[in-house]
Amino acid sequence: MKRRDLLKFFGMGIVFGLFSPYLFSSTEKKTEKRYVMALELKTCWSLKDCRVCVDACHELHNVPDIGDEKEKIMWIWVRPFGEVFKNEFPDLKAKGLASLPVVLLCNHCANPPCVKVCPTRSTWKRKDGIVMMDYHRCIGCRYCMAACPYGARSFNWKEAKNYLRKINPDFPLRTIGVVEKCNFCEERLATGLLPRCVEVCPVSALKFGDLLDDKSSVSDLLRERVGIVRKPHLGTNPSVFYIL
Numbered sequence: 104m105k106r107r108d109l110l111k112f113f114g115m116g117i118v119f120g121l122f123s124p125y126l127f128s129s130t131e132k133k134t135e136k137r138y139v140m141a142l143e144l145k146t147c148w149s150l151k152d153c154r155v156c157v158d159a160c161h162e163l164h165n166v167p168d169i170g171d172e173k174e175k176i177m178w179i180w181v182r183p184f185g186e187v188f189k190n191e192f193p194d195l196k197a198k199g200l201a202s203l204p205v206v207l208l209c210n211h212c213a214n215p216p217c218v219k220v221c222p223t224r225s226t227w228k229r230k231d232g233i234v235m236m237d238y239h240r241c242i243g244c245r246y247c248m249a250a251c252p253y254g255a256r257s258f259n260w261k262e263a264k265n266y267l268r269k270i271n272p273d274f275p276l277r278t279i280g281v282v283e284k285c286n287f288c289e290e291r292l293a294t295g296l297l298p299r300c301v302e303v304c305p306v307s308a309l310k311f312g313d314l315l316d317d318k319s320s321v322s323d324l325l326r327e328r329v330g331i332v333r334k335p336h337l338g339t340n341p342s343v344f345y346i347l
């Protein structure tokens with residue numbers, strides 16, 4: 104949806120901060136690249152109950168299926184639009200959007216609160232914008248989980264291998280007592296591949312690239328269409344955009 108059409112659809116009262124992409128705020132440390140993800144919601148919604156990206160990511164990264172809501176591990180997950188954007192878009196019921204699914208993951212924020220609170224520097228922002236984890240340095244204090252306003256981090260309460268149907272020997276298992284989250288498939292990017300979720304989406308709803316590269320397809324897309332982000336008022340400057 105173009106900016107003008109979106110304003111018409113939701114009314115003029117919606118928060119203008121939703122209209123990203125803004126690249127960096129004045130307080131943010133600039134990076135050499137800014138990898139971002141853009142999800143075309145209508146395209147995603149064209150497939151009912153699709154979870155291909157979630158399953159493929161979790162299988163690749165040995166994310167265990169714990170079952171218990173309080174202890175589950177999530178790198179990528181799905182919540183209803185009405186819950187994800189309830190503050191930004193009032194009156195979603197009337198628009199028929201409230202129950203539609205939104206794929207969520209770590210936002211690899213340009214201004215990540217999780218990084219600021221980590222006492223062991225186990226989590227940090229790379230020069231390409233990816234917010235990384237070093238599982239060997241993590242002491243499991245969970246400050247980062249408390250600081251992340253998006254619920255994007257999970258704590259390992261249990262032995263992952265007991266909850267995996269199949270183990271991918273090419274990706275490390277995490278131990279009990281450490282925090283984990285999406286890594287934008289940095290291991291695949293290093294070999295020239297796209298993130299697994301982007302690769303497997305049957306309708307190509309997910310796009311990925313460097314927002315600082317004017318010629319990237321993701322830059323084009325976000326110039327042309329409106330990308331909204333989660334909780335823009337917090338100033339975290341997410342790198343995952345949702346296109347209506």
Ligand code: SF4
Binds near residue numbers: 215250252
């Ligand atoms: S979404 Fe959460 S975990 Fe990811 S970078 Fe932002 S604050 Fe950190």
Ligand code: SF4
Binds near residue numbers: 240
């Ligand atoms: S749980 Fe690990 S990554 Fe998170 S703040 Fe503590 S040491 Fe850092």
